[in-house]
Amino acid sequence: MSTFSGIWVALVTPFRDGQVDLPALRSLAAHLLGAGAAGLVVCGTSGEAAALDEQEQLAVLDTVLEVIPASRVVMGLSGNNQAAVLARLQRIQNRSLAGILVPAPYYIRPSQQGLLTFFGAIADASQLPVIVYDIPYRSAVSMELETIRQLARHPRIVAIKDCGGDSRKTQMLIQDGALDVLTGEDEQIFATLCLGGSGAISAAAHIRTADFVQVVAHLQRGDLQAGRALFRDLLPLIRLAFVEPNPAPVKSLLAMQGLIVDELREPMLRCSDELRERMRVELL
Template structure:
């Protein structure tokens, strides 16, 4: 008799938080988005998350978000989960974005905690429930208090997990005790949103990750989880360690992940108020990526 419990993976295991390509003039580039999405899937991504933090959602319009979903949906086909970021500080606006994402062909919604206004937990819960009732799509809740100013507290997550369309969490809360507590008491699928925690969270029952670094090294980000699933835990730890330098430079160097990812990709500029990486930072990023890809 086995004691293993099936690990819920409603959107796959290896997801990329995809950058949003722009033309040189700063307009949305749907063709480049389609090409990048298709390449990511070929290189091992199970699913794609659009219009999140890495996708520059605060500076893209509603029409651009919808066009992006359509372009990526057409590029990758129906078998690849496509999640649309619909989070905002305004519940009514978030509901509208959710409905438009469903019409555009999204398979799920990434919904961040309302930011800046710092609502109390009962308001946070009500916000997510309103969005869950607005469409027929499943939700991945995005818990990133470092950006929003508000945590989705574990007790709130326990209540939200009772809704049939609240199925997953993108976890950037840096609270492994709280996370494992929710994992042990619900069927929520937890996806790491912090590359350094991809393997640790997976080892305690997480579903996988939503990764910015996967934009430039999808196979390398996925490799530790592949090794872990094969029972090669020592190899998984080694592969995880090999990714550390690039992760540090992309995610903890003082530059946003959007900026560092676009410094390594020919996918256009970032939108203000973000600014491109300087020459020295870009060269260091390219060296680290080259060393990682060379094995």
């Protein structure tokens, strides 16, 4: 069974003239792994998965797998039609991935029992490890601590991407030790690691990836001072990366480095000229 730790990059999906830019995707994936990322999460929020049809999502996944070992790739799997999500799972899991990342079904706001039913059905059907994605500001439903604890008893549910905004719940999950706790809030990476969390699924770590990885290394060696200093140096960049809706700022930063074209799918828009200039100054 997979374990998840370190910095996993929540991979953007490059576009060019309205189409998925597969060559840029291939080179970006290789670049990030070469910089030390533990792995990549494709077709998540940062990957604009909601704007991709299923064939495009599978093309993104298979393109990444051309250059990255499957054991270092997680695939996003989201939706509020349980039967459709289960059908998509069957088409994904003929690849031996590290796992799947599954958020609560958005918009319909199920009860806690409904969440147990939804995640239980996916875990029962999955041959891959499952990372539960707790992100109430997108799914409109918060997963209670006891709900997550019940899900953690399932042998396929091995980790949580924690965007729940509840520090007590985070600390209790880390203390329980039943799940790998990966923060999805980039400003919380240092705090989560210090509390004993496993790592992060990070959008900002597209930029200065090696420094994010080094923060983890410092803390694993017990060098709190070095880890704190480096993370403080990263904080201005992290904060700028979320001034406007993700992944627009990250895509602009990557475009400044010549790695992708600065393009999103509407209704997502490129970030403002003002923010681009602030980020350019921070990169210097």
